Structures are given as C-alpha cells and as structure tokens.
Amino acid sequence: MQMSNESISTKKPKIEVHFDNIVDAIVKYIKCYDLIKVCCAWFTCPLIIEALGERDSEVIVGSTEFLTKGHPEYREKLASELIMSLGKGNVRVCVRDKITKLTEVVDEGIVHNKFMIFYKYEDSKPVPCAVITGSYNYTVTARNNKENIIYVEDKLVAEAYDNDYAKIRLKTKALT
Numbered sequence: 001m002q003m004s005n006e007s008i009s010t011k012k013p014k015i016e017v018h019f020d021n022i023v024d025a026i027v028k029y030i031k032c033y034d035l036i037k038v039c040c041a042w043f044t045c046p047l048i049i050e051a052l053g054e055r056d057s058e059v060i061v062g063s064t065e066f067l068t069k070g071h072p073e074y075r076e077k078l079a080s081e082l083i084m085s086l087g088k089g090n091v092r093v094c095v096r097d098k099i100t101k102l103t104e105v106v107d108e109g110i111v112h113n114k115f116m117i118f119y120k121y122e123d124s125k126p127v128p129c130a131v132i133t134g135s136y137n138y139t140v141t142a143r144n145n146k147e148n149i150i151y152v153e154d155k156l157v158a159e160a161y162d163n164d165y166a167k168i169r170l171k172t173k174a175l176t
Contacts, residue, residue: 011154013152013153013154013157014130014151014152014153014154015150015151015152015153016150016151017148017149017150017151018134018148018149018150018151019146019147019148022136022142022143022147022148022149023045023047023048023143025149025151026048026051026116026132026136026138026149027047027048027051029116029118029130029132029151030048030051030052030054030055030116030118031051031054031055032118033055033118033119033120033129033130034055034056034119034120034121034126035055035056035057035058035118035119035120035121035126036052036055036056036057036058036116036117036118036119037057037058037059037060037116037117037119037162037165038052038057038058038059038060038115038116038138039059039060039113039114039115039116039164039165039168040059040060040061040062040113040114040115040137040138041061041062041112041113041114041137042061042062042137042138042139043059043061043138043139044138044139044140045138045139045140045142046140048138058169060165060168060169060172062112062113113133113168114133114134114135114136114137114138115131115132115133115161115165116131116132116133117130117131117158117161117162117165118130118131118132118158119158127155128155128158128159128161128162129153129155129158130151130152130153130154130158131151131152131154131157131158131161132149132150132151132152133149133150133152133161134147134148134149134150135147135148135149136148136149
C-alpha cells in the first residue's frame with residue numbers, strides 16, 4: 001500500500017465495505033469513537049448530524065450553498081441552525097467556499113471530499129484510528145442513490161487523512 005511515495009502500513013488494516021444501509025453504518029461507527037472530523041461537499045443528513053451531535057465533532061463543508069437553495073441571504077441563518085443541531089457535543093462547523101478568496105488563501109478548488117476521521121482520546125489527546133470514505137454524500141437525498149463507503153481501521157491511514165484534513169482546515173472560514 002503506497003501513499004505519497006511513503007509506506008502507509010505493514011499491519012493488515014480492518015476493512016469493511018458498505019453498499020446498503022450506509023447511514024446506519026456511519027451512525028454505528030460514530031457511536032464507537034470519541035471525536036469525529038468530517039470533510040464533505042454537502043451535509044444535510046439529520047441522522048448523521050444527530051449522531052455527531054452526541055460526540056466531539058468538527059465538520060468542514062465544501063460550501064453552504066446547499067443550505068440556501070438559491071437564497072444566499074439565508075446562508076448564515078441556516079448555517080447557524082446546523083451548528084445548533086450539532087450543539088450537544090463540542091462541535092465546530094467550518095465552511096470553505098468562495099469567501100476564502102478574500103483572505104488571500106490560495107484557492108485549490110472545490111472541496112468535494114467525503115470522509116470522516118475517527119479518533120479515540122489517549123491521555124486527553126485525540127489519536128486518529130479509522131476513516132470512512134467513498135461516494136456517499138452526507139445528505140438526505142443520498143439514500144436514494146447507489147452509493148458506497150469503505151471503513152478502514154488503521155492508524156497510519158487515519159493519520160494520512162488527518163494530515164490532509166489539517167491542510168484543508170487551514171483554508172476554512174469558521175461559521176462560529
């Protein structure tokens with residue numbers, strides 16, 4: 001297994017692939033971990049939002065355009081409602097979209113990622129343990145599509161995603 005010309009892992013990771021009942025699988029994984037970081041293009045699935053709200057979570061959304069349905073004047077209000085629905089845990093929602101061009105951050109294109117990183121706390125520090133990724137958009141309508149996710153429980157793979165998440169995170173504008 002190779003990533004950026006570096007060997008990722010010599011230990012065989014735990015891998016589970018899902019083509020059906022994806023939301024149920026995602027919620028199951030969320031409940032097993034202490035902290036979840038999400039990077040996605042869209043984010044409207046109430047079951048996933050509710051599950052994340054019960055854990056420490058951070059969500060980077062590619063754009064809030066999905067929240068406004070053509071009404072940009074409601075963007076902040078709807079984003080605030082999303083944050084409130086995630087409010088049970090220690091949640092931070094971030095948005096990366098055209099606004100970042102105003103901060104002199106180099107825009108590297110649209111965030112179209114779809115991944116979650118799962119962490120366990122060890123000595124009060126989050127340690128990346130697993131990842132899910134795939135075609136599944138974290139939206140209400142994705143249940144109607146033919147989608148997939150893959151769950152990989154491997155610290156080195158999770159660390160690779162954690163590093164990418166950190167790079168993306170640097171180019172976000174916090175909504176809170």
